[in-house]
Amino acid sequence: MSDPWVLNTQIWLNKTYGYHPQWVYAPTTGVTGWPTMEALTRALQIELGITTLSPNFGPTTMSTLTNKVGSIGIGSASGVNIVKILQGGSYCKGFDGGGGVLDGVFGTQLQSAVVSMRSSLGLPASPATVTPKLFKGLLSMDAWRLVPSGSAAIREVQQALNGRYIDRPLYELCPTDGLYGRQVQERMMFAIQYEGGVQGANGNFGPGTQAAVRANGLFGIGHRDSSAYWCHLFQAAMRFNGYPATPFTGVFDAATQTQMQAFQDFIALPKSTGVDFSTWASLLVSAGDPNRPASAADASTEITVSRLATLQGQGYNYFGRYLTNTMGIGDLNKCIKRDELGMIHTYGGRVWPIFQTGGADLYPG
Known part of the structure; x- marks a missing residue:
């Protein structure tokens, strides 16, 4: 109009x-x-x-x-x-x-x-x-009011981030439309780096930021933010990941714990009574904590009897195996072998199929 x-x-x-x-x-x-x-x-x-x-x-x-x-x-x-x-x-x-x-x-x-x-x-x-x-x-197209598809719970966090960090040199205004997106995620990562005193804040979840989370962001029932903002940021991350009922009070209470455990259940993490690093990582980046225990593996080469025994000894029992080889430079023989599926099943393993015919080469642009 x-x-x-x-x-x-x-x-x-x-x-x-x-x-x-x-x-x-x-x-x-x-x-x-x-x-x-x-x-x-x-x-x-x-x-x-x-x-x-x-x-x-x-x-x-x-x-x-x-x-x-x-x-x-x-x-x-x-x-x-x-x-x-x-x-x-x-x-x-x-x-x-x-x-x-x-x-x-x-x-x-x-x-x-x-x-x-x-x-x-x-x-x-x-x-x-x-x-x-x-x-x-x-002079941007960022919305500063709640849009029809936005969430009041997310908007509350957006406003809080602006109010707390606007005077930081690298922080730029977060839209306050109630929508979670790339800009909001970037502002969130800067906030974590500011709270953790990370030198050279850049919005990435790198080693320094991870160390800051481990040093400051692990707490349990009864924790209350004072000068630092770690519980607020954890509650913000919960809201950003689809748990709008999470309180935004800076107090790790029973309601926050309940929402956290629901997220842990969804992401297949062990339920904990307090905030742990793996939960933080799963909230902040799609890869989560690469060192978390796992029972499934993407296997791009043949699983032999001896290799299966090694993998099962390390806790892996579910395996992704490829239905075809991917054509390209430096072809890898990824395709599952004729007797491999039966062997894996015989020893109690399970397989899910992976179909890939492209994406093996780098293309300019």
């Missing part, structure tokens, strides 16, 4: 910046989308004096905005057009930054909209200013 305030923003952008040789015209549809957000970003770059325009609000835009403008509020000397860009972004995000008008005035109406934005994101209402990080989020 076309929005007259968004349409007014699109028309103003094209009229004001259409002279620029690198300008890409915004669609005049009244519908918010990436082309309009990218046009707002280019407009901001022009106002900041950036010579090479980009659709992305990248490091150069961020550093230039920080150094030349900083936070924008009532009384700040930010420039009329920059405030108009801010107002246009507010309309595209669904906030009333000036009654549909682009007047370039940071008055009480825009201030009220900024307070609403900050509250929706989980940030303190005061000071009612637009920081460079907030400006960047405003």
Whole structure:
């Protein structure tokens, strides 16, 4: 549905910046989308004096905005057009930054909209200013309100992450739409690294992050967060993995334990009374804990009698075996052999079939 305030923003952008040789015209549809957000970003770059325009609000835009403008509020000397860009972004995000008008005035109406934005994101209402990080989020397609398919339980966590970590150098605003996705997962990993004091936080579940979880994130009934946030983050991970009834209190209580054990049962982990590393790993990455005990193995080579005995001695009794060889460079003889299935069954093992005819070679792009 076309929005007259968004349409007014699109028309103003094209009229004001259409002279620029690198300008890409915004669609005049009244519908918010990436082309309009990218046009707002280019407009901001022009106002900041950036010579090479980009659709992305990248490091150069961020550093230039920080150094030349900083936070924008009532009384700040930010420039009329920059405030108009801010107002246009507010309309595209669904906030009333000036009654549909682009007047370039940071008055009480825009201030009220900024307070609403900050509250929706989980940030303190005061000071009612637009920081460079907030400006960047405003010129994105991230939703800052609960969407129809979103979860209020997930949104509560998204807001809490923003409120606690917004001032960290590498942390960027998390959408607060109630949807769990890649951005939210990345913010979650940064939060774990911040709490664990991991040097060079990068959002990955690497050795340093794993060591931080082992050192700080293992606790049982009665644990209560104080200055650290480990129980909150564990409860957040539970909600992100489909357990919205998990409390988000920072207290590891019976209700949290019940939800955790339901997850452990689903993921085929032994039920524990307290939080353990394997549960953390299974919540945070698809591979889980690679060192957890297992009873099944993907076997790409023949299982002989002696190899079966070795594997069963290590606890493995279920085996994936391939129905064909995969053609490609350095072919591996993966196909199950004629008498292999019967032999495995004779010694009490079980087999599931794997059919693969491609994916053996690397292709560019």
